[in-house]
Each structure stands twice: as C-alpha cells, then as structure tokens.
Amino acid sequence: MAIPKLKLKLLIDRKAKRVLFAEVGKDFVDFLFSLLSLPVGSVIKLLNKSKMVGCIGNLYESVENLNDTYILNPIENKDLLLNPKPAVSSVGVPLLLGQEARTPGGYYMCGSYHRNVTDNPLAICPQCNHKMSTPITYVPHGTGNVGTNGAEGGYVKGVVTYMVMDNLTVMPMSTISSITLLSTFNVENVNLLQEKVVDMESIPAFPSIASYLSELNIFNTEFSQLALSSSLISGAFLPALYYNMSSKDAILLGLTMNAQGFTDLSFFQVLTAVQLVNYDYFQIMVLSSVVITGASAPLVRYLHKSSMKYKLLNRRTIAHSELNTPLRILACIHNERNALSAIYLMIATNPTKTSPINLNIIHFVEIVGHETPQIISHRSYERSSSSPNTTSQRIVNVFRSYEEKNKGRVSVAPYTVVTSYTSMHHDACKLAIEKMISLIILPFHKQLDTGFAHSGIRTMNKNVLENAPCSVGIIIDRGVLGGIKNVLDNSSSYHVAVVFLGGADDREALAYLAERMSEHPNIKVTVILLLKKSCEYNLKKMSAENRFDEETLMDFKLRTTYNKRVTYIQEEVNNGVGVVNVIREMGDKYEMIILGRRHDENSPLIIELTDFDKCSELGTIGDIFETSNYGGKATLLLMQQQSK
Template identity: 35%
Template structure:
C-alpha cells in the first residue's frame, strides 16, 4: 500500500444553489451535480441497453459499458466534459451513494438467498460445485506461481496471485441469480443445479475472504490477526444468535395477511448500516456484513418479501447500476501499456475459464446430463458480475491493483459476461425438455389404467369448480384417476424457486405462510376421501417467478406422464361483480399451450355454486358440449365419454353442421362421424345424455346459437379450442377475439356480453411431435374404449376406422337425438 497517497485540494462543498438567474452555476454545488450525474448515468445505460438487448446481452454489460463511455476511456478524454460533469470534488459524493446502494443490494441478495440449499444439495450438486471450484483454482495457481519471477513487479504479490486464482474459481450466487432471472431460467433444471452448486462455491469464497482479512492483519502482528478473526466471529454470532431470533419474533407478531409494521422494517434497515459499519471497522468490508445479515433473515413472506418489495426497485433499478457505472468510470483504456501485464492477466483469465468449463462439464457428463445442457451449465458457471467488481475495486483502493491491472480485469469481466450470456440463450432452451413423441390425451388414455390429470391453481377460489370437474369424470376402481394438484405461488422475497411435495396422509402443518396452500390441500384431501377407491391426489406447491411459472407445470406434467391438464383463465370474477385481469397468468397459459406434453384445458370459472355429490341422486351437474369437429372437439367428446358414466351428470351434446357438410369427405370429417356414431350408439339407452344436431349457415347463426345455449341452465360448457378447418367458422370471428388462446368459440363463450352463469372448459388436444429416432411416426391414436371389452385402434392408411365403446350402456331408458334447423 502506498504510504504517501496523493493529496487533492478543492473548495469546501456547498449543497444547494440559488439558481442561474442570480449568477450561480448549479454544477458548483453538490446536490444539483449529483442529480445531473444520476440522470446522465441512467439515461446512458438505458440507451446502451436498448441497442445491445437484441444481441441477447444482460443489463450488467450495458451498466459497465455506460461507465466506460462516460469515463476517461471515451467521453472523459475531454477535459471540459470531465471537469463539468464528473469533477474530482463530485466523485466522492457519487462514490458514497453508489457504495450505499451496493451495500443494500448485497443485503437484498442475502434476504432472497435460501441457505437450506446446502442441506438439500445432493451428490451431483456437491461434486459439480467442488470440481468446478478446485480445478480452475489448481490450474490458475499452477500457471501463476512458476511465472511469478518473470512478472511485472506490481503482479508479484503472493497474496494477489492466491486471491486472484480464488476469485476466478468461485461462482457467486449473487452473480448467477440476476443472470438466471434475466434468462428466465430460475426454475429450470439447469438454473436449480447452478444455484445449488454456486452456494457451495460461495461458502469457499467466504472462507477465502476470512483468510484474506486474517492475512492483512497478520502483516501488522500476530495479535492483530487473532483480534481480526475473533471480531469477525463475534459479528456473525451476534447476527445468528440475536438478530435472527428477533426476526422470527417479528414474524410471529404479524397477523396472517397483514403487512409487517413499519417500525420493524425501519429497524432492520438501520441494522444494515450498523452491521456494515462494524464490518468495515474490522476490515471485513461492509458488503460481507450486509450479506450475512440478509442470510439470517427468513426469506419469503411476510418479512423477507416486504423488505424486497420496499427496496428492490430503487436499489436494483437505480443505485446498483450507479455502482457498475462507477466501476466503468474508473476504467481507463489508455493505462494499458505494459504488454507483460496484459498478457499474464489474459492468460490467467483464459485458463481460469477453461478450468471452470472442464470442472463443470466433466462431472455433469459423469451424471449423464446431456452434453448440450452440460455445456450450458459450464458457460453459466463462468459468469462474472457484481462480486468480481466489488473485489477489483477493493483491491484498487488498497493499492493491490494499479490502474492498468484494474482496467484489464474490468474489461475482461464485461467480455466474459457478454460472451457467456448469448451462448447460453442459443444452447439451452428449457422448453425443449417438454417435447414428447406421440400423444398423451384423454382419447388415448386407457380407461382401465390410472389416468393422470394435472390441475394448476393460483388461488383457492378456483378449487370448487376444479373439484366438480374431477368428480364429473367419475373416478372408480375400474377407471381410476391420479390427480396432481399444483399450487402456483409467485416468488417474492427470495431468489431460489421451490417445489414442495405435500403428504396427504400427514397431519396438516401449522407453519405460518402456508395457510392458503393447506386450505387447497385439505379440499382435495376431502375429495380423495370421497373417492378413495378411484382417485389418488398428489399435491405440490411451486414457488417461482411469474415469467417462468409455466416451467414447473410443464415439468410436472412430463414427469408424471399426465394425459390432461386444467389451468385457470387469467380473468377472474370479483365479489363486487368486476373482473380481475392478470397478464402474468395469461402469459403462463400461452406458454403452457404452446409446449405442453399432454392435452390442456383452460377453465373460465364463473363460480356456479353446485355441490356435486356422485353418491346422491338429489344433486345433478348439467354439462353442455359444443361439437364443431376437429381434434380438440374429439378430445372433448372423450372427456364426455367418462362423464356419461357418472349418475349425477347430465350431458347435452350439440353438433353443428354446415348445409354443404354432406359433401365433405375429408379425413377430419370421417373421424368426427365415426367418434360421434360410436358415442351415440353406446349412450343410446342413457337417459342422461341428449344429442342435438343443428344446421347453421354462417357466423351470425353460430353466434345466435351460442347466445341461446348460454341462456340455458348449464353448469359447465365444454368446447374444443381450434376449429381452423371447420367450414362453419370464418376468419371474421378472429377479428372479434379478445383472447386468441381460447380459440374462436371459446372466446365467444368467455365473453361477458353473454351474461352466462355457466363455467367454460376450453380443450386443446396434444399435438404429435416428430420423433427423429423413428423412420415413420404412427398415425394418431383414436379414442380408446371405456367399459366392456377395450381395444386400442390406430389409423391404417387413409381408410382408418374408429371403434370404441363408451360406458353407460347399462342405463335402461334412452333419449332420441334431435335435428334442429337454425
């Protein structure tokens, strides 16, 4: 460290100005200068990000580049610009604000972080984390120390070489989470694996930090090293033994559904400053103290989520970019003059990245992770960010790095991150994981085998309607169903997504914060008890960001091999008669529809109060089926086949024809006719099934028919989603569509203009994906039989036939089909 730092003299700071009209320059005063700097920094960053975002670059790259452009490397080369906007007297204030924001950002990272990831880590996470840490550490150390005698004098410091090797080897949780969030990979398989591995790496990083503090103190005396270590332990113990129990007490004092009191939040925010001061006082750096404090606070609601909601926008959106920009402002490309320094640092960085790449790739392949995913994980573990910049700035402040080395390391950090992120986007597509070959549909499910059904729930208001639909499907010991209940909860106040598997046989827990999930689970527990011979319920809770919530639903559908999925509509009725619109749920629904490995249905829940009880003859459930033809409508009829066996369900199937439909000889029309004929023949004696056929000429008559149907006394209306091939439905209807994901008819049925009280289930059948491993993919399965002698039939050539028997033939009376001319 330089014993004689330079002395800079400037005028005593003045804070506010009386204005330009009195002859004063506002930029001579601290506060106006700071506001101009903040505005300029923020605007520059947003402009840069606007241009590099199409290149798949993360925001951190724009933030550092913004500082470099405003700094001495570009605009700062003009003395007039520097003296006006970033004068030496204003740098201290700007640095202070940036460091303050950084301290609270690191605190928020700690609050969001889940320390239990360490306990949850399996053999795969531990091995990947350890090998990816120690292999680059060994490689970089093996290169740097033999070359030490030939290095420039400022790079021969043994401590610098050791801790530079350690820094290049550690992958920090604080660096990974923002990148994973931006890539929308937080709850992907790769994202979870990366976070678990990085937590183990972070532990080693903290050990290096403690060692660095002790080594710094030992350079003065051995006793100073002892006191430094003891004071560090004392701060950690105070946080764990005093502050954490106090935070748990605050949670117990907060009533369910109520916000945490302001005084508690303010006390915690003051504590961040106190712990930061104590950490700086012992040489541990305020950021490390803030991180430990954040880790000690319980993540998630109510305390963790409240802190994040109050601070995240201003800290992550304004003050953290300021710190990145300040690092760029200190970067001066013109200082890179020594080829030896540049070559050595580049060699270390390249070998560190290669060591990290191999250290992650090899154990990943050992655990049979596909090469493309393993390579993506290896690139992700090479990401650099805030932790590296904090360290470089700290080393620069204590003169461990000179301006040249600092500039090289900052530029290298930007380049590595700029390369890694777009490569990750190209290599890894999480939705590719959900592709299946063949169909998982209700038509193809064997009624005598266990049929898997996944229901997704955002809030408990959807539960009654979902249970009524499941009861209508009539689970029995001869035709059982497995219901996978997924309660989707928005990730707030934590960084780590979570999947919780609940045990229905266990007593309901009394843990705070899980009451809504428990009420949902209890409702399905009652459903299972009522159908213990025919239905098994498997509840899960997924806590994830809204933007990637669909990943958990798709992954569960794939893992459990379900045939049918029910997801709620994004518009929900309110108690006061209004409609709540949730664009996050709409985006999730569209992602599920586009990538689901099974058939998907969207439930428009109008909360018809009907207590469906299959054991009682006094309660009925009236369901209307609208059949226009096509894959999706045939899937609806397959669901209706199960419902027809339920003695409490009354079905009305309404088939619509075009006047010229008798001339139609298309494949779809033949399949429609065959499945309808089979359905009618099996239910000929079922007096709970009514079949109506209507001839309609144009769109206007279809709308009129739907208005008439919606006024009838139905509890549920079901229709297919896609009818592109139907001659009845013209493209004109699409122009009226408010929600294209519902299809033409589904959108009409969901419209508030109908004033209908019936809920609506819009069904989309799973589509076939080509299997590259097969020379020819079999044509789609048609409907499997229900009851009696079941047989599976496939299309054979163009003249395929549909043969199925549908339950309900034991009912004695019958109802005639009617033909209506509209």
C-alpha cells in the first residue's frame, strides 16, 4: 500500500524570518486531530523511547525486556502494551499507525445473547455459564454516517481549505481571516511574503512537524518563560492594587502565584514528549522555572515576615468611622482595677442609643506551668455568678451590671484568655479582626501610686501597639478617673483637654473627643493647639500631614461652633522648652488629658524633647506627663491611630 503524503503550503515572512501560517487540506487537519486519539504506547513507539523525557520510556523498555515467563498470555498482552491500537478509527484518517483498529468479527457473545461481550471465544458468560462463542459484528464509529456525509471519513469536511497557525491553532481559510492575520503580525510589505509547499509522508509526519515547529521557534522559550512569569505576577499584582491592598502585599501575592511546581514540569515533559519542543528547549524551561521559583521563595519569605500579620485593607479608626454607628471597643483587662478604669472611660465616652458602644472585654490570665492555652467566652445568656469566687467571675459580673444599667446604649461581650504574656497580643488582635474593632484599650503597665511595673503587661502592650489592626489607646489612671461616675450623675462638670501638636495620632485623639465626649452635657472640652512661632499657614506649601491636621481642626471647629462647653486655645512656642512650659501651666485644671502617642521626631517642637522618651510605648509627650507631676492627678489617654 502506497504511503499517502501530506501537503502544506507555508506563508513565510522573509523579513521577520517566521512562518505566519500554513494552508492545508482536509487530510492534514484530520491527521492533526487524530493525534488526540493515540494511545500513550503508540506515542512512545513513534518517538523512540530514548527521546522520552522522564520515566515513561523506561516503563516501555521494561515491558520489552521482561521475559515472557513473567507475563500472562505473553503473545496477546505484550503486543497489547507495546503496539496498542486505537479503540476507534475513523474511516479515511491517515493515522500514524494506519487503520489497524480492531477487525470486525473479533467479538463474541453467549448463545443466549446476554449483555456481555468478549474478544476471547473461550470466555464464560457470567450469567449463564456458557461459552461466549457466538460471533458478533463490530461497527466502527462514524460508519452509519457515511451515506449522509457523502462517504467522507475523518473529522472535518473536505470542501474547505484550512489554516494552521504555528501554535497548531486550526481555523477555516478565508480572505478576511488572512488579511486580519497579516494585520496582527504587523506585515507592512506583502512583497516580502513567500509561499513554500512542503510534502511529508504520514508515518514520519509526527517528528517532521515537531522539527518544523522547532525551527520556526513556536516556543521562543526564554521569552515565553519571561512573559508567563510577568503575566502571572501582574495578573495578581494589579487587581490587588485596585482593591486597595498595599503594594507589598500585592507583590507578595504576585510572587506566590508565579511559583511553579510539579504541574509545570509535567507540562514541559508533555511538550517534549510530543516533540513540540526539543530537549534543549526543555532544559531551558526547567532551568528557568528553577531560577524563577528559587528567586521568588526568599522574596516571599521576606515580604511575609516584614508585612504586618494583622493588617487589614480598610481603616478601622475612630476618625474613619461613620457618624451614628456603634463604636466597637476592645478593653484588655488584667485585674479588677483595670476593669473599673475601663468602665469609667466608657461612661465618659458617652454612649447613646443612636451611637451605642459595643464593648468586648478580655480578661487575660497568665498561663501556669504546662497548662493548655485557652479562650473562654462568657455568653450573654449565662447568669452572673451569685458567689463570684474567681477574679474572672467578678470582672464579668461588674461589666454585666454596667450593661444592664445601660440597656440599648452598651452591649458587653466578655472573654477570658489563659496564655503567656508573649502571646496575649495574638488573641487581642484576632478578636479585634473578628469583631471589627475600631479601638483597643490597654491599661498602663505601671501602678503610679505604688511604682510597681509589670514587665509582662508591658511586653503585651508593645506587641499590640506594633501589630494592632485598629487604633489603640493606653489609659493611665492617676486616681481621678474613678470620680467621673459621681460627676456625670449630677450637674458637676468634668474637664477634658486635648494637646494637639499634629500628626495622625493627635487627629485620632481629637476625633475621639469630638465624636463622643464633647456631646456629653456635663463634660467641658479644651483643645490646646501648639504652633511654631511665625509659622505661616500657606495651604499650597503645606505638607500632606499638615493639610490633614488643618482640615481636622477646621472640621472640629465647625462641628462644635454652637457648643459652649468647648474651648479652643492656640499657643505659639519656639521649641521644646516652650512645649514643656505650656504643659506645666495646665496644672491640675483637668480631670482627663488626651494626646497622641507619636509625633514627628524632626519637628522643632519635639526634637529637643527626645531625651524624655524613657517609656517608648507612651511616646515623647506622654512620657513627659507620666514622669512628672504635670497635669496633676489627671487621667491620661494616649491614642495611636491604625497605621497603613
């Protein structure tokens, strides 16, 4: 039988030295489509096992070399494995193996025609236990359509000319599609195009096509790997930026998506197995994957370690919260004294029915010995203990009593966490994320009346300040805060001051004051603005931080224009000494002083005061208040706004 030939008409761009596409007939398209039906054993046989990448070639060779003694029915089974035939063969398709499908008459049934078929006439029917020796006729797929399709075999119709791209994309040939492709390939001079007719026999066609495709650089491997990596990174990086993720987290996501593993290596092996790329290209692709993944791994580890573990996409601060919505607060409690301070602060925060407080509390208990860390939720339906024998029970009962007296204005969700001080910040931050907290309240680690400092609480406070997913406030109760209960229950006034030097933390302190305390009828508010002398406020020359400060102050003034309980004082100072003088003059006029924790260390008002910063979690100005008698017995609230 004569071996049929396959014809291709190649359109070559001589200037770019590339093949644009091939004009082919039905026989070539049928041949390409028939590749999808080849068994794996047939592919190995055609390609030569020595050219196979991986272990499939070794498996084929093992079957060849295995002695017939170890094989059941060696003549049939060995031939079935080494020379498998397509399960279905379409008429007229020039398969690489020819039309060696199963021949008609090779299948048998039992005499009772039960629904069992075999190719062995000695087999026993499982239903009637008789030999299955009655021959039946096998009808190949597509045979029934021969009359209706004009006796055409194969997969596609022969009245159409087809176009095959160098990436094996097949489409019908038309003038419009040809012109569109010329435009796609940026062909400007059609005189540089050349037609070339190629003949190839069907049996060696498979390696011949692979050779042509390799020569025509279907896979310009280095460029393909670079393009693939770039697309994976940018495909994750750009949407992440669009949805307000930080650039660091977006890069981290892109690098993670770019990591290549076993799936990619398997894909490279398949490409080499079907000879769409040669072994040299395979080596380049594998090496590129190793380099790209190897470079991505340390970058991912570095970015993940340096990225904040509990950072959120949106801002959870008081300044960014909406009006007349619940204020979600998490109070961290270590003892009963902390519990009373937190309740008194909530009273001053002025919860209302239109703007209530959702208060979550955690009573932290240090783990002892080899106990297992645990978190206990004291659900709302649990009754208060009539005989509170433990500190946790007493603390929970105090907050339950406060909730009952302020129904509709305050809701309380208490928890007890037993863990080490070095791990307490994890529980606080996780609960803050889960409950969408806007402010975490921390007690100061030092008792000012006794001078006792708790190193464990200080460690926790530092960790929370560094990792918090929201704003943080450190409360220092110097003895006056407890008096707010009686003050607010009668007509007496409770004086609160805000020291404003500028910066995000000072803006958060002012927002806390403006949103809540200034609305209470018995609280008088004083805002003390410290400015550098001869400082000209030109909005065009201001930095972004200065503009934010100015806008916040103007908004506060506008909202409190008709509030006679609000006083605004502006003090001009030359340097840090002037700042200390203003703080000293505050005396004991106020029961509470609110200020920001962090300030610009290069500011002329702060740079001279850095020597005072002995307690880093309080900041420069907070440390001045804590280490001196400035402010008298006033309670201090240090605010830190959530960082991006």
